[in-house]
Amino acid sequence: MEHKPVLLNEVMEVLNPKAGEIFVDGTIDGGGHAKAILEKISPGGKLIGIDWDKNAIEKFELKITNHQSTIILVNDNFKNMKEILKNENIVKADGVLLDLGFSSEQLDPPAGGAGRGFSFLRDEPLLMTYSDRTRPAYRVLSEESESNLAKVIKDFGEERFAGRIARTIKKNLPVATSKKLAEVVASAVPKNYEHGRINPATRTFQALRIFVNQELENLRTFLESVPQILNPGGRLAVISFHSLEDRIVKNEFRQWKQNGFVEILTKKPITPSPEEIQNNPRSRSAKLRGLKVAQEKQIQ
Numbered sequence: 001m002e003h004k005p006v007l008l009n010e011v012m013e014v015l016n017p018k019a020g021e022i023f024v025d026g027t028i029d030g031g032g033h034a035k036a037i038l039e040k041i042s043p044g045g046k047l048i049g050i051d052w053d054k055n056a057i058e059k060f061e062l063k064i065t066n067h068q069s070t071i072i073l074v075n076d077n078f079k080n081m082k083e084i085l086k087n088e089n090i091v092k093a094d095g096v097l098l099d100l101g102f103s104s105e106q107l108d109p110p111a112g113g114a115g116r117g118f119s120f121l122r123d124e125p126l127l128m129t130y131s132d133r134t135r136p137a138y139r140v141l142s143e144e145s146e147s148n149l150a151k152v153i154k155d156f157g158e159e160r161f162a163g164r165i166a167r168t169i170k171k172n173l174p175v176a177t178s179k180k181l182a183e184v185v186a187s188a189v190p191k192n193y194e195h196g197r198i199n200p201a202t203r204t205f206q207a208l209r210i211f212v213n214q215e216l217e218n219l220r221t222f223l224e225s226v227p228q229i230l231n232p233g234g235r236l237a238v239i240s241f242h243s244l245e246d247r248i249v250k251n252e253f254r255q256w257k258q259n260g261f262v263e264i265l266t267k268k269p270i271t272p273s274p275e276e277i278q279n280n281p282r283s284r285s286a287k288l289r290g291l292k293v294a295q296e297k298q299i300q
């Protein structure tokens with residue numbers, strides 16, 4: 001399924017890109033947001049597009065042919081943004097965007113595309129990785145202890161049946177496909193799980209994906225580097241899709257605001273309108289937070 005950019009107008013309002021500016025899209029994927037940024041920073045601007053998934057980078061390369069601004073594409077983890085900019089001889093950027101998690105195409109690849117096991121509705125190898133260099137989920141399930149797995153599912157999935165699920169996974173190894181994991185989880189939880197409101201595998205899949213890719217660590221490491229990445233007056237926009245991520249972003253923003261180093265551009269997180277949710281159900285849980293670095297001081 002083609003990925004639709006989430007909260008596009010709202011992101012553009014927060015980032016407010018201008019001709020000649022330097023921008024970084026840390027999760028460029030198909031470039032839904034990046035293309036809108038490119039329009040605004042042209043002529044003379046520079047866009048550094050990062051994605052951990054090399055297929056995403058290749059896909060984006062095919063979409064852009066000639067443009068009035070410079071585009072640099074990098075297949076890496078956004079947690080390395082400071083080093084990536086240094087390698088490109090860029091001192092600081094005027095704006096940075098992170099649109100966290102997976103894209104619709106990674107979740108639901110087009111016919112013939114290789115799925116990575118992100119969806120409990122599909123039967124795919126249980127990789128759950130963005131990068132081929134990351135240890136895949138099926139190995140995590142075999143190699144981690146039952147108690148570690150239970151902790152991961154509880155902490156990152158906020159799943160109250162984590163212990164039962166971990167025990168059932170261990171009894172049914174190898175669990176090498178997304179379909180098998182979904183079945184194993186369903187067999188471990190009560191029949192009326194959450195009164196049928198969500199699929200029983202929802203929380204376990206989220207937890208494993210976060211653990212496999214160290215998603216919260218990536219976000220924390222990136223946020224720590226923001227002071228060295230953004231120019232005075234620079235803007236940062238982060239779209240998160242679950243409360244664990246949003247809490248990390250909220251707390252870091254609040255800390256910087258207390259120090260007087262940033263202005264928060266989103267008093268409350270911005271969420272999609274009912275029309276956007278109807279048009280793009282994946283946007284349902286999105287939360288956008290934005291800030292602007294103070295002109296005079298540097299954030300510390």
Ligand SMILES: C[S@@+](CC[C@H](N)C(=O)[O-])C[C@H]1O[C@@H](n2cnc3c(N)ncnc32)[C@H](O)[C@@H]1O
Binds near residue numbers: 031050051
């Ligand atoms: C929601 S999609 C971004 C969609 C994009 N903004 C658009 O509208 O076309 C998230 C992307 O982030 C990438 N990603 C996830 N974690 C990453 C990380 N730590 N570093 C770099 N890219 C990452 C995924 O591979 C995926 O392509």
